[in-house]
Amino acid sequence: xxxxxxxxxxxxxxxxxxxxxxxxxxxxxxxxxxxxxxxxxxxxxxxxxxxxxxxxxxxxxxxxxxxxxxxxxxxxxxxxxxxxxxxxxxxxxxxxxxxxxxxxxxxxxxxxxxx
Numbered sequence: 001x002x003x004x005x006x007x008x009x010x011x012x013x014x015x016x017x018x019x020x021x022x023x024x025x026x027x028x029x030x031x032x033x034x035x036x037x038x039x040x041x042x043x044x045x046x047x048x049x050x051x052x053x054x055x056x057x058x059x060x061x062x063x064x065x066x067x068x069x070x071x072x073x074x075x076x077x078x079x080x081x082x083x084x085x086x087x088x089x090x091x092x093x094x095x096x097x098x099x100x101x102x103x104x105x106x107x108x109x110x111x112x113x114x115x
Contacts, residue, residue, distance in 0.1 A: 003078050006054045011037055011047050019057060019070045026059075026066040 007013055011033060018029055030044045048068065051057035055071045 001050070001054055003054070003056075003074050003081075006050060006056055006074070007078070009047070009050075011039065011044075012051055012056070015044075015047060015051060015068075016056060016070060019068055023067045023069040026068060029068060 007016075014036065015029055015033060018024055018032060026045075026048065029048065030041050033039065033044045033047070034041065048057060048059075051071075052059055052068075055074045057068050058071045059066050059068050061067075
């Protein structure tokens with residue numbers, strides 16, 4: 001499954017948001033997702049399996065609990081793909097930051113403060 005197919009589902013994106021805050025027990029993830037999306041525990045488990053099978057989530061056993069965390073490799077791949085587009089929006093934002101700084105400096109000078 002392609003990374004964007006995995007990330008295209010709002011439930012899986014929300015699970016990743018939860019995991020971004022740190023390792024989570026499967027039960028805790030299930031509880032939040034069931035409350036927010038109204039889906040069954042088996043459906044949440046299926047979403048966790050898709051994330052795990054595609055490397056977006058990793059799991060470890062802790063006694064009887066399954067603890068999930070974000071898997072970083074696929075996210076690095078997505079970030080690399082986005083990087084070529086990032087260049088198109090970064091320069092305009094840098095220019096905006098320069099203009100804001102220039103305006104602040106001019107206001108200080110107008111108020112008689114030293115640069």
